[in-house]
Amino acid sequence: MHIETVLNGLERRDPAALARAISLVENQRDGFERILSYAHTRLGETAARRIGITGPPGAGKSTLTERLIQALRREGRSVAVIAVDPTSPYTGGALLGDRIRMESASTDPGVFIRSMATRGSVGGLAMTTDEVADVVAAFGFERILIETVGVGQTELDIARGAESTVLVLVPESGDGIQALKAGVMEAADLYVINKADRSGADRLRQEIEIMLGIRRGNAFRHVGPHHGTRRRVGPRAGATDDAVTAPPQPTWEPPVLATVATAGTGVDELVAALERHHAFLVASGRLGERRRRRLVDRTRAAVERAVRRWVWEETRAEEVIAARLDDVMAARRSPYDVATEILDQIRTGVTR
Amino acid sequence: MHIETVLNGLERRDPAALARAISLVENQRDGFERILSYAHTRLGETAARRIGITGPPGAGKSTLTERLIQALRREGRSVAVIAVDPTSPYTGGALLGDRIRMESASTDPGVFIRSMATRGSVGGLAMTTDEVADVVAAFGFERILIETVGVGQTELDIARGAESTVLVLVPESGDGIQALKAGVMEAADLYVINKADRSGADRLRQEIEIMLGIRRGNAFRHVGPHHGTRRRVGPRAGATDDAVTAPPQPTWEPPVLATVATAGTGVDELVAALERHHAFLVASGRLGERRRRRLVDRTRAAVERAVRRWVWEETRAEEVIAARLDDVMAARRSPYDVATEILDQIRTGVTR
Numbered sequence: 001m002h003i004e005t006v007l008n009g010l011e012r013r014d015p016a017a018l019a020r021a022i023s024l025v026e027n028q029r030d031g032f033e034r035i036l037s038y039a040h041t042r043l044g045e046t047a048a049r050r051i052g053i054t055g056p057p058g059a060g061k062s063t064l065t066e067r068l069i070q071a072l073r074r075e076g077r078s079v080a081v082i083a084v085d086p087t088s089p090y091t092g093g094a095l096l097g098d099r100i101r102m103e104s105a106s107t108d109p110g111v112f113i114r115s116m117a118t119r120g121s122v123g124g125l126a127m128t129t130d131e132v133a134d135v136v137a138a139f140g141f142e143r144i145l146i147e148t149v150g151v152g153q154t155e156l157d158i159a160r161g162a163e164s165t166v167l168v169l170v171p172e173s174g175d176g177i178q179a180l181k182a183g184v185m186e187a188a189d190l191y192v193i194n195k196a197d198r199s200g201a202d203r204l205r206q207e208i209e210i211m212l213g214i215r216r217g218n219a220f221r222h223v224g225p226h227h228g229t230r231r232r233v234g235p236r237a238g239a240t241d242d243a244v245t246a247p248p249q250p251t252w253e254p255p256v257l258a259t260v261a262t263a264g265t266g267v268d269e270l271v272a273a274l275e276r277h278h279a280f281l282v283a284s285g286r287l288g289e290r291r292r293r294r295l296v297d298r299t300r301a302a303v304e305r306a307v308r309r310w311v312w313e314e315t316r317a318e319e320v321i322a323a324r325l326d327d328v329m330a331a332r333r334s335p336y337d338v339a340t341e342i343l344d345q346i347r348t349g350v351t352r
Numbered sequence: 353m354h355i356e357t358v359l360n361g362l363e364r365r366d367p368a369a370l371a372r373a374i375s376l377v378e379n380q381r382d383g384f385e386r387i388l389s390y391a392h393t394r395l396g397e398t399a400a401r402r403i404g405i406t407g408p409p410g411a412g413k414s415t416l417t418e419r420l421i422q423a424l425r426r427e428g429r430s431v432a433v434i435a436v437d438p439t440s441p442y443t444g445g446a447l448l449g450d451r452i453r454m455e456s457a458s459t460d461p462g463v464f465i466r467s468m469a470t471r472g473s474v475g476g477l478a479m480t481t482d483e484v485a486d487v488v489a490a491f492g493f494e495r496i497l498i499e500t501v502g503v504g505q506t507e508l509d510i511a512r513g514a515e516s517t518v519l520v521l522v523p524e525s526g527d528g529i530q531a532l533k534a535g536v537m538e539a540a541d542l543y544v545i546n547k548a549d550r551s552g553a554d555r556l557r558q559e560i561e562i563m564l565g566i567r568r569g570n571a572f573r574h575v576g577p578h579h580g581t582r583r584r585v586g587p588r589a590g591a592t593d594d595a596v597t598a599p600p601q602p603t604w605e606p607p608v609l610a611t612v613a614t615a616g617t618g619v620d621e622l623v624a625a626l627e628r629h630h631a632f633l634v635a636s637g638r639l640g641e642r643r644r645r646r647l648v649d650r651t652r653a654a655v656e657r658a659v660r661r662w663v664w665e666e667t668r669a670e671e672v673i674a675a676r677l678d679d680v681m682a683a684r685r686s687p688y689d690v691a692t693e694i695l696d697q698i699r700t701g702v703t704r
Contacts, residue, residue: 033688040686295680295687299673302691307663308656310695321651328647334392335647336385339654343662349701 003031007038010139015109018139022114025131033302036131039138048137049278052162053147059168060194064261064270065147069111071271072143080112080141084129084148084158112141126157127301130294133161159187160297163290164277166270168192169208171200189254189277192270196258208256250283317342355383359390362491367461370491374466377483385654388483391490400489401630404514405499411520412546415613417499421463422616423623424495432464432493436481436500436510464493478509479653482646485513511539512649515642516629518622520544521560523552541606541629544622548610560608602636604629669694 006024009017024032053068055061065081072079114136116129133144148158159165167188191208193201255273259266281287311317320342327333358376361369376384405420407413417433424431466488468481485496500510511517519540543560545553607625611618633639663669672694679685 037686037688040680040688041683044683292677292681296673296677299676299680299687299690302687303663303669303673303694304660306691306695307659307698310699311655311659314699317655321648321655324651325644325648328392328651329644331393331396334389335651335654336389336392338651339658342655343658346659347662347666 003034006031006035010035010038010135013140015112018112018135021135022132025135026116026128036134039131039134042138043134046137046140046142048133048140048142048144049164049274050133050137050144050146050162051274052159052165053145053168054149054159054165054188055168055192055194056170057149059170060261061147061149061168064168064192064194064259064267065145067259067261067264067267068145068270070264071267073108073110075271077142078110078112078140079143079145080133080136081114081145081147082129082132082136083113083115084125084146112136112139124301124305126161127298127305129158130161130298161294163281163287164189164274166190166192166274168194169204170195171198171204189252190270190273191254191256192259192266193256194259194261196266197260201258205256205258212254212256250280252277252280252284311342311346315342315346317346320345355386358383358387362387362390362487365492367464370464370487371466373487374484377487378468378480388486391483391486394490395486398489398492398494400485400492400494400496401516401626402485402489402496402498402514403626404511404517405497405520406501406511406517406540407520407544407546408522409501411522412613413499413501413520416520416544416546416611416619416622417497419611419613419616419619420497420623423619425460425462427623429494430462430464430492431495431497432485432488433466433497433499434481434484434488435465435467436477436498464488464491476653476657478513479650479657481510482513482650513646515633515639516541516626518542518544518626520546521556522547523550523556541604542622542625543606543608544611544618545608546611546613548618549612553610557608557610564606564608602632604632604636663694663698667694667698669698672697 003024006017006021010021021035023029025035051068053061053065062083065083069079069081114132116125116132129146133146136144144162146158146162165188167190169191171193191212193204193208195201257266257270257273259270261267278287281290321338324333324338324341328335328338355376358369358373362373373387375381377387403420405413405417414435417435421431421433466484468477468484481498485498488496496514498510498514517540519542521543523545543564545556545560547553609618609622609625611622613619630639633642673690676685676690676693680687680690
């Protein structure tokens, strides 16, 4: 399919064009940046909300996602799901969850499901997920559920593209304590204890609430992966302790919700909590902040990608590496010496 | 500690300097490339072998690693362990395993253990692990065990820095089938069925052997993450089917070993198999090939890192992004337009 055909198809809201556009973006085929530029111009017109759903394998995220689809459909919302499994083929999460949900939802044009596998390097997965979400949002889907397996840094980077992040935990597995140790739980906007009918649910809730109490008591919050910066958030950011000058601002206390996804219990409450979180993001100005931050990150990543491609395809970098390899093998030069040589050439404009 | 002090300390084989050097490399502090260049020049003199140990959480890798340390120490080898957990804080692998082994081995100067956490982006973890292994090898450790949790792409990228990769699986978990599906098992040189006294061990062995049979029947093998290239390996690579001109070359049939790490069963056999694999790598010329490939990869990565740093620290890229952000927010430009603008400036030598 020619790129113009894909763009026309997207404009006509042709599902085949959507699938094709996503493949082009996922595999960075020729013209994918035109699709992304097109999607970017359409994003302002859409009301898509991005909801990240993350948690360890076995937490029931796939079932919960399926229940969320049903609940959102009952409200008349179109729903897209992007299922990402960056961790390991052992979890089987994305593919299996995808297949199950495909079966139950495939006849509904208001539902779109796509799973993304880890291909090649993991590094760009968060960016690609974000970009696929852009395409889906530009197509007109109103809610985009981004489901990731695991709660490592990669998953958090992926979830960071969402406006609301839901961390799904289950009793019994000691998840709470582990997550506390890792500092990972900091990142979520909503907490869900799934399989809440099991023993240990109360204990897990206590652990989460203790963690949230600690977090409230601490005015510093990690806000992004770039350079590990921390900044003060909340109404009194930048104010001294006795100066009460800032107007009161809405605050967000992350709720701890209980669900039994298999039975559908607690799902409507989760939908309502997501609605409240969105209202908070709008009222507090955070929605705009998050969008701004996302676009800066996106632009930086696009620059790095473009520069990388340029270096390998249009400069003499590969030739220099080949010419120096014997020296490097014989330890007469190091890879770092060669990198410096190449950078010097690039810097002074010596390209082929 | 000043960088010269660290380099002198490494030359004197001071353990404190080693720890410091690794920290500098891990965190890419000023001067870390000098340490790496120094390490690179020493690598030719050392006989360090790098052994990757990978597998899903719960496979008993930490215990197996501890047993391997003991066995290698009995042979008089100095051993370093680099434990990496790229997947998730939920596995707890690296930290816990580290602590346990620290206790049992910390008084032995012939053993060095270091765990590496995922900090910030996962993208560079494989490279950093490789570089830390260089420093440890240059210091004189003869065997370097690189233990990773999980068998996703990141773990395979990390394992790729090793000369011999051991995939540890356990019965009961259905690992074999999952790995078959994912094509992940292709990458290992040795297979270990740990907890081999459990039921299901025979079935897992059959699954692995079926997979290996399929692999033997298939002359194409995936050889690297770069651009997903595939190439023909083995003596007849490039030869036509009826031209028998190449001399016979040693081949490697990946063994499927059984261990019970907790009891120490099968560990000596694993050590012997690793020895055979090393002999094969030397005899077949693969050791040189792998080293060559690793150094090309390393140099490419060093170039990308140097270029990235240059773009953000010495060009006007950040200023351009800031100047265009309002346009991007208002969808008058896309992040990709801005990336193109910045690349054009870099390309034509417009730097500040």
